[in-house]
Amino acid sequence: MGSIGVMSCGIHIHQCTNILKTAVHRGSCRNLHVTGRFAAKEYYDVVVVGGGAGGITMSARLKRKVGAGNVAVIEPSEKHYYQPMWTLVGGGAKQLGSSVRSTESLIPSGVKWIKSEVKSFDPDKNSIRIGDDKEINYKYLIIALGIKLQYEKIKGLPEGFAYPKIGSNYSVKTVEKTWKALQDFKKGNAIFTFPNTPVKCAGAPQKIMYLSDAYLRKTGKRADANILFNTSLGVIFAVKKYADALLEIVKERDIQLNFKQNLIEVRADRQEAVFENLDKPGETKVYQYEMLHVTPPMGPPDVLVNSPVSDAAGWVDVNKETLQHKKYPNVFGIGDCTNLPTSKTAAAIAAQSAVLDKTISLVMKNQNPSSKYDGYTSCPLVTNYNKVILAEFDYNGQPLETFPIDQSKERRTMYHLKADMMPFLYWHMLLKGYWGGPGPYRKLMSLGLK
Structure with a gap:
């Protein structure tokens, strides 16, 4: 079979396209890609x-x-x-x-x-x-x-990931390195960072910190660990209700909070992380680490x-x-x-x-949009291997909670929601266009509560 020209097909273009696809699939014409381009929608x-x-x-x-x-x-x-x-x-x-x-x-x-x-x-x-x-x-x-993700904006990354002791849950290439660094932890600083840019899932940088704390306790290594949360922000969380709950957890678990600290360099060969003090630009501090979890700058x-x-x-x-x-x-x-x-x-x-x-x-329909997005977002803050604080809030940073309970408390039920229910919702409801968030359920539960 020779090359088929679209103009000489003598049939409708979509029919011709199907012939082309069939021929290509059968591997019977080498030149079809040249003329097939003109039939492409x-x-x-x-x-x-x-x-x-x-x-x-x-x-x-x-x-x-x-x-x-x-x-x-x-x-x-x-x-x-x-x-x-x-x-x-x-x-x-x-x-x-x-x-x-x-x-x-x-x-x-x-x-x-x-x-x-x-x-x-x-x-x-x-x-x-x-x-x-x-x-x-x-x-x-x-x-x-x-x-x-902009790991390259931190000096020494991403090449630093070639060394052990360092990971990041934000990339498919480095998330398993986080688990390896945690398993290999012996003694010293475990540092968790938050960059000076917008990020996706702003709770994730500290979720892994709480899991690491729990793992080190379970394996008897916590006494030899100094856990630090070095964040470029001035608060632990943007919504006060949840921030207050997290500060209690941090205090109870002896985690050190360092605000306005932005990671600018990693010297992976020496296990050193360099942070700039955002309150005093140009002032830096070098930390030794036994484990480092990097949340990259993003844009x-x-x-x-x-x-x-x-x-x-x-x-x-x-x-x-x-x-x-x-x-x-x-x-x-x-x-x-x-x-x-x-x-x-x-x-x-x-x-x-x-x-x-x-x-x-x-x-x-040439009509003006009338539905209004209120800024609803949710962050299931994993605080242990079986506990979650389910933060839900709006544009104004006000809690917008689905359940008729105090969601600022750590709960086992919320962990199962995060670990088991939410993946199911994602794959089988959201991506198929059937899940638009818990708004309708929130209204129902509010009515039921009243």
């Missing part, structure tokens, strides 16, 4: 950029609105990770393998997966450019690109920096209540890549997805 009603939690969730929701074949997800990664589980992986309570699925298995059937990176946005022309300089056009665009993905869809800091510039772009009404953002002033968590994405679903529905 480059326009979609909805294009979702990013195949993380926000992207997969919104592709599932939008497919139900505009139909199969009309939604595309642009995502280069073949693997998708449930990252909230990495706290437990780093603490030895879960296996890394249980946090991963193939991207292909999660893309809703009928949604086109474009396995590529986005190179640039041109919202004035309703188009984006991807790898191979290909252009994808859209009617509606949802940006769900997540956040970028917007490179493609968003200086992009027309982003604010001056590089975050997607959306209305904080509707998630619609402030300048381009057919562009929307969700999750960690946006400038929404709330904590960047999977729970926040769930609540945002429900609002964004309603926003887009109304925009598609």
